[in-house]
Amino acid sequence: MSYLSRKKGQSYLFEQVYDLLVQRIERREWKAHEKLPSIRQLALELQVHRLTVFKAFQQLKQQNKVYVKDKAGYYVQAGIAQEEYSDEPLVNAYPKQNLLSALQSAAVDYHLTQALIDPSLLPNQYFSDYVKKVFDLYPKVLSTYAPVEGDSELRDSLARYFTRTCRTYVSPEQLLITTGAQQAIHLIALSFLKPRDVVMLERPSYSAAIDTFRAQGAHIVTTDITESGYDMDALELTMKACRPRLFYMNPTFHNPTGAVVPADQRKRLVELAEQYRCLIIEDDTYPDIYFENKPVPPVYTFDTAESVVYIRSFSKYVSPGLRIAAVICPPVLMNVLVTAKSLADNGSPLLNQKIFLHYFESDRLQQHFDKLRIALQIRKEVMEEELSRTDWKWVSPGGGLNLWVQLPAEQDVNRLLASALERSVSFVPGSYFDSENRTSTHIRLSYSYLNETRLREGIRRLVEAGRIYN
Amino acid sequence: MSYLSRKKGQSYLFEQVYDLLVQRIERREWKAHEKLPSIRQLALELQVHRLTVFKAFQQLKQQNKVYVKDKAGYYVQAGIAQEEYSDEPLVNAYPKQNLLSALQSAAVDYHLTQALIDPSLLPNQYFSDYVKKVFDLYPKVLSTYAPVEGDSELRDSLARYFTRTCRTYVSPEQLLITTGAQQAIHLIALSFLKPRDVVMLERPSYSAAIDTFRAQGAHIVTTDITESGYDMDALELTMKACRPRLFYMNPTFHNPTGAVVPADQRKRLVELAEQYRCLIIEDDTYPDIYFENKPVPPVYTFDTAESVVYIRSFSKYVSPGLRIAAVICPPVLMNVLVTAKSLADNGSPLLNQKIFLHYFESDRLQQHFDKLRIALQIRKEVMEEELSRTDWKWVSPGGGLNLWVQLPAEQDVNRLLASALERSVSFVPGSYFDSENRTSTHIRLSYSYLNETRLREGIRRLVEAGRIYN
Numbered sequence: 001m002s003y004l005s006r007k008k009g010q011s012y013l014f015e016q017v018y019d020l021l022v023q024r025i026e027r028r029e030w031k032a033h034e035k036l037p038s039i040r041q042l043a044l045e046l047q048v049h050r051l052t053v054f055k056a057f058q059q060l061k062q063q064n065k066v067y068v069k070d071k072a073g074y075y076v077q078a079g080i081a082q083e084e085y086s087d088e089p090l091v092n093a094y095p096k097q098n099l100l101s102a103l104q105s106a107a108v109d110y111h112l113t114q115a116l117i118d119p120s121l122l123p124n125q126y127f128s129d130y131v132k133k134v135f136d137l138y139p140k141v142l143s144t145y146a147p148v149e150g151d152s153e154l155r156d157s158l159a160r161y162f163t164r165t166c167r168t169y170v171s172p173e174q175l176l177i178t179t180g181a182q183q184a185i186h187l188i189a190l191s192f193l194k195p196r197d198v199v200m201l202e203r204p205s206y207s208a209a210i211d212t213f214r215a216q217g218a219h220i221v222t223t224d225i226t227e228s229g230y231d232m233d234a235l236e237l238t239m240k241a242c243r244p245r246l247f248y249m250n251p252t253f254h255n256p257t258g259a260v261v262p263a264d265q266r267k268r269l270v271e272l273a274e275q276y277r278c279l280i281i282e283d284d285t286y287p288d289i290y291f292e293n294k295p296v297p298p299v300y301t302f303d304t305a306e307s308v309v310y311i312r313s314f315s316k317y318v319s320p321g322l323r324i325a326a327v328i329c330p331p332v333l334m335n336v337l338v339t340a341k342s343l344a345d346n347g348s349p350l351l352n353q354k355i356f357l358h359y360f361e362s363d364r365l366q367q368h369f370d371k372l373r374i375a376l377q378i379r380k381e382v383m384e385e386e387l388s389r390t391d392w393k394w395v396s397p398g399g400g401l402n403l404w405v406q407l408p409a410e411q412d413v414n415r416l417l418a419s420a421l422e423r424s425v426s427f428v429p430g431s432y433f434d435s436e437n438r439t440s441t442h443i444r445l446s447y448s449y450l451n452e453t454r455l456r457e458g459i460r461r462l463v464e465a466g467r468i469y470n
Numbered sequence: 471m472s473y474l475s476r477k478k479g480q481s482y483l484f485e486q487v488y489d490l491l492v493q494r495i496e497r498r499e500w501k502a503h504e505k506l507p508s509i510r511q512l513a514l515e516l517q518v519h520r521l522t523v524f525k526a527f528q529q530l531k532q533q534n535k536v537y538v539k540d541k542a543g544y545y546v547q548a549g550i551a552q553e554e555y556s557d558e559p560l561v562n563a564y565p566k567q568n569l570l571s572a573l574q575s576a577a578v579d580y581h582l583t584q585a586l587i588d589p590s591l592l593p594n595q596y597f598s599d600y601v602k603k604v605f606d607l608y609p610k611v612l613s614t615y616a617p618v619e620g621d622s623e624l625r626d627s628l629a630r631y632f633t634r635t636c637r638t639y640v641s642p643e644q645l646l647i648t649t650g651a652q653q654a655i656h657l658i659a660l661s662f663l664k665p666r667d668v669v670m671l672e673r674p675s676y677s678a679a680i681d682t683f684r685a686q687g688a689h690i691v692t693t694d695i696t697e698s699g700y701d702m703d704a705l706e707l708t709m710k711a712c713r714p715r716l717f718y719m720n721p722t723f724h725n726p727t728g729a730v731v732p733a734d735q736r737k738r739l740v741e742l743a744e745q746y747r748c749l750i751i752e753d754d755t756y757p758d759i760y761f762e763n764k765p766v767p768p769v770y771t772f773d774t775a776e777s778v779v780y781i782r783s784f785s786k787y788v789s790p791g792l793r794i795a796a797v798i799c800p801p802v803l804m805n806v807l808v809t810a811k812s813l814a815d816n817g818s819p820l821l822n823q824k825i826f827l828h829y830f831e832s833d834r835l836q837q838h839f840d841k842l843r844i845a846l847q848i849r850k851e852v853m854e855e856e857l858s859r860t861d862w863k864w865v866s867p868g869g870g871l872n873l874w875v876q877l878p879a880e881q882d883v884n885r886l887l888a889s890a891l892e893r894s895v896s897f898v899p900g901s902y903f904d905s906e907n908r909t910s911t912h913i914r915l916s917y918s919y920l921n922e923t924r925l926r927e928g929i930r931r932l933v934e935a936g937r938i939y940n
Contacts (some may be wrong), residue, residue: 038504101618101812119613127612128605135598142597142789143589148571179649183815190685195665212813215660323819342571343682344814345653349793349822 013048016234018056020046020241023221025076032078036066046241097217100207110458111425114449115255115401117317121375123368127319127359132356146350148342150177150326154357156328161360168301174328176337179348181283181325184311185209185248188281189216190342192246192333200244200278202230204404204433204442206255209248209283218245220435223252227395229261232268239276246279252295253286256433256444257404258397263296269421270299273307279333282307288317288369290399291377308328315356317372318365322352376401379447379455386459390466401448404430407441411466416443419465425458477772487518488526490711493691495535495546502548506536515660516711563723566570570677570902579894580928584919585725585871587787591845593838597789604824616820618812620796623749624827626670628796632831638771644798646687646807649818651753651795653779655679655718659686662716662803670714672700674874674903676725676753679718690905693717695724697865699731702738709746715747722765723756726914727874728867733766740769743777749803750778758787758839760869761847776800785826787842788835792822809895846871849917849925856929871918874900877911881936886913889935895928 021042024030036042039057043050049102057074060066066074104113135141149155155172162170178184185208193199195217201210203222213220221242223235229251238244251261261269282299300308309329315322327339341347359365383403384396393406407413413429420427430440450458491512494500494554495894506512509527513520527544530536536544574583604611619625625642632640648654655678663669665687671680673692683690691712693705699721708714721731731739743750770778779799785792799807829835853873854866863876876881883899890897902911920928 068585105617116615118611119610122610122613124613126608128609129604131605132598135601138593140589140592142791143587143592143594145586145790145793147575162878179815179819182813186814208813208816215810215813314692320615321612321820323615323815324523340685343678343685344656345793346678349649349819350791352821354820 004105014052014055017042017048017052018059020237021056021060022065023242025060026219030076032076034076035072036074036076038073046237100428103426103428103432106421108421108426108427110426110454110461111449112425112427112445112447112462115444115446116320116449117372117376117401118449118451120451121372122317122319122360123364126364127355130359131355134351137358138354141354146177146347146353146431147340148335148347148349150175151350151353151357154353154360157357157361162328165433166297166301170328174331174334176327176329176334176341177348177353178325178327178341179345180315180323180332181285181311181313181343182208182212184325184327185212185281185283185338187337187344188246188309188327189213189218190344191336192279193218197245198242200238200242200247201435202249202254203435204440205248205258205342205435206250206283207432210433210435213248214303214435222435223247225257225259225261227257227259229259229265231268232265232306235269236272239272239278243276244278246281246283247273248283249299250283250285251290251299252284253397253400255285255400256402256428256430256442258395258402259399260295260398263302266296266299267302269302270305270307273303274305278307281339282308282309283311285313285316286400287312289373289376289401291373291380292398295399298315300328306332309333314360315352318359318368319356322356324348324352324356329398329411361430376448379450379452382452382455383445383447383459386456386463401446403445403447405443405445407443407466409441411441413439413443416462416466420462423461425465427463484522484525486707487512487516487522490707491526491530491727492535493712495530500546502546503906504546505542506544506546508543516707550696561690563932570898573668573896573898575903576896578891578896580896580924580931581919582895582897582915582917582928582932585914585916586790586919587842587846587871588919588921589840590921592787592789593829593834596828596834598904600829601825602822604828607828608824611821611824614820616647616817616823618817619808620818621820621823624823624830627827627831632798636767636771640798644801644804646797646799646804646811647818647823648795648797648811649815650756650785650793651781651783652678652682653814654795654797655682655751655753657807657810657814658716658779658781658797659683659688660814661806662749663688668712670708670717670748671711671905672719673904673905674900674910675718675876676720677902679753680903680905683718684905688715692905695727695729695731697727697729697743699729699735700739702735703741705874709742709748713746714748716751717743718753719769720753720755721755721769723759723867723870725755725870726872726898726900726912728865728870730765730868731769733772736766736769737772740765740773740775740777743773744775748777751781752778753781755783756870757782757785759843759846759871761843761850762868765869769797776802779803784830785822788829788838789826792826794818794822794826807903833838846918849920849922852925853915853917853929856926856933860933871916873915873917875915877913877936879911881911883909883911883913886936890932893931893935895931895935897932916927 013135030036039050039053042053061068065077067077069075154177155175158175159170159172178187189212193216197218199213199218199220201222202225208411221238221244222231223238253260280299284298287295298310300310309327312326314326315324391408394403428444430442431437434440447455472923500506505662509520509523512523535547537547539545592710624647625645628645629640629642648657658849659682667688669683669688669690671690672695691708691714693700693708723730750769754768757765779797781795781797783795785794861878864873887899898914900912901907904910917925
């Protein structure tokens with residue numbers, strides 16, 4: 001369930017109200033054969049015109065979601081609408097396969113699916129020389145476990161870094177080290193959700209996050225994200241009506257759209273989170289991969305009410321093989337998160353944390369980022385130059401690893417994918433980022449993995465694939 | 471709920487039957503105000519004398535768990551017995567703290583809590599020299615992710631190893647690499663359990679496993695393990711009555727008791743697992759840490775019906791900091807387990823897998839084990855020598871890292887712990903290994919972490935602590 005793009009006047013509200021009512025039925029807030037609140041009550045609660053509620057009721061009736069009894073009111077229809085929410089325990093909610101990883105492991109020459117840094121842009125040689133030093137410093141690094149929360153030197157170092165860069169004091173006790181950002185999302189889902197809790201996601205959203213929350217039995221609602229950020233009124237209405245337990249968001253160089261949520265929305269968001277007791281999960285993956293201007297500060301720096309859990313990928317741009325991410329968590333929630341980590345793997349490997357620590361503390365990191373930003377900007381421009389010969393549309397992102405490209409309406413994305421794969425090119429269809437797998441005319445093209453020559457060739461083949469099958 | 475030690479004749483059966491009936495009520499197989507089956511029916515089903523069932527019903531009545539209505543039969547009492555199984559979704563089942571890890575991080579000089587190998591017995595220097603070679607072999611090891619299932623070279627190598635050592639063909643496709651055995655247990659709980667499923671554990675059992683299954687919302691039943699293994703009749707009765715979805719076991723140098731389940735029981739167990747459709751989770755932690763004789767082959771080698779998932783710790787005895795374990799999983803279950811791994815952390819770090827692989831393939835591993843076995847046997851004997859001056863009792867284990875010591879009845883374990891901690895000694899109370907935290911006169915003493923001198927001193931202080939407070 002979600003709010004489509006904002007339309008003019010009444011019809012925007014009508015659509016929202018209708019969606020909200022459907023959600024309440026599907027989530028069994030209103031059970032089968034239960035009487036719905038009166039039109040008057042709902043109009044008051046949602047602060048909309050009674051006629052809007054009336055129209056929504058009419059549509060619910062047409063859709064066989066409610067029935068009218070004795071002129072006394074509207075009642076919830078049993079059956080289809082509620083079937084998916086049976087009282088049965090969740091029968092293995094775990095998805096049987098991960099579409100995106102299947103696509104990413106496809107044997108093609110031109111992977112535009114990989115939102116990963118090209119290994120040749122990473123400081124591999126430096127690390128090879130470097131690791132030996134780590135063993136000299138910590139001869140027993142392989143014979144001991146790290147604390148569950150993470151190595152204390154690394155947590156100290158990260159706390160100083162966050163305090164310095166984010167204008168907010170962060171103590172080492174608020175930090176948890178995880179085996180990559182994916183583990184952070186997973187531990188958060190395990191720690192803070194119970195089955196059938198509502199989780200709000202952006203639409204589109206990171207597909208592995210969708211899968212993770214769904215596997216935990218969450219009911220997913222969405223709020224749109226576009227180049228101008230969120231529609232804050234729609235977002236508030238969803239929070240108010242659906243009371244999400246948490247909102248998983250990726251507000252800086254958003255994956256896949258590249259959008260950056262503006263500062264005023266960030267400020268308002270933490271207020272809403274406090275008001276509606278919704279925990280914000282801010283996944284900050286690309287803050288250092290900007291092209292012209294540094295992005296606005298993270299949402300958690302605006303937080304004054306311990307409403308934000310912040311996830312920061314670290315090793316991704318330096319040494320993805322190390323798998324190091326950090327979570328900044330309000331102290332009151334830390335205990336349960338650390339217990340989840342101890343049951344999940346009893347702490348990330350110490351060696352990896354020590355290797356990362358010493359690189360992180362060196363000057364090399366900033367030098368690497370300066371170089372990486374330029375290299376990625378060039379690749380982005382190469383991709384855009386090739387695409388400029390088509391009628392495909394995109395908003396040029398200010399950072400990140402992806403273009404979010406809108407195809408002309410007559411293109412069928414699945415047929416384009418089949419045709420591209422025949423030409424040894426892969427990309428990610430937009431539907432992969434939709435929690436309901438709705439078809440989309442968007443595709444995600446990553447410019448970070450292939451060098452300029454291969455990128456050019458990949459895009460040429462892709463464009464050709466689109467032309468030929470049309 | 472569990473079966474205490476076997477008593478003579480009727481009373482053994484009575485106790486079991488009573489326990490089973492209580493379990494069915496607690497698990498809501500029989501709901502509040504539901505009529506129980508007749509005495510005749512139950513006697514037939516459980517193949518016991520009707521008088522035994524009658525006596526159990528009488529006791530249920532005395533305990534206010536059932537009531538009698540209109541002489542028509544026995545009905546389940548609402549209230550206390552069922553309170554813990556409300557229909558409410560599980561409200562954050564995650565435990566707020568992990569008792570064992572709190573104890574293990576206590577600041578004492580003589581840690582008898584640590585079932586870990588003393589770092590000075592590990593090949594640290596060798597690894598320091600070695601890691602450089604790994605970077606020469608794989609210059610981009612830090613810039614790539616491993617496949618979710620694990621590095622393919624490592625899986626190939628392990629498959630060959632298992633096929634060679636365990637008399638059963640294992641293919642690489644059946645193998646999943648995890649970040650330590652704890653992650654394997656956690657992924658299994660996530661993949662194969664739904665809330666309120668029944669999980670069977672040994673009593674006593676590994677405390678982190680108890681916590682993991684409980685956090686997943688499982689209902690736990692137990693079967694006793696002693697030096698002679700299981701009571702197979704009691705075990706079968708529990709399987710029959712409680713229909714556990716899985717049985718998590720540690721049959722070789724069992725933690726904490728040191729018991730080894732004999733081969734005939736292993737054979738029978740896989741038959742029972744098939745018959746009652748119970749998945750066996752075999753946690754094989756210490757197979758290489760034997761003192762005189764190699765232990766019997768793992769349970770999974772007796773399996774003919776894909777009823778066993780096998781977890782093997784690897785890095786624990788070599789380089790615990792690497793965090794490498796492997797799972798052998800029936801092919802039909804592999805898909806869901808790999809998806810769980812992909813959502814949990816998207817694959818274990820590649821560097822760690824490559825470092826382990828090259829050590830694992832070298833001759834060093836066997837040489838290391840030969841040395842380690844002798845060192846640990848000596849430490850075990852030192853501990854036993856010191857304890858022989860007390861009236862404490864234990865069965866000398868044939869392998870593993872722990873003594874499971876029974877204190878005289880007049881010792882209060884909690885007071886002993888307090889008194890020991892004052893003397894800078896720690897140990898693990900037996901109640902930590904009981905899924906219901908029942909008090910126990912047993913304690914676990916690990917002899918693997920301290921050298922002989924410190925071990926002697928630690929035990930002396932412990933014995934003194936017991937003497938003084940008594």
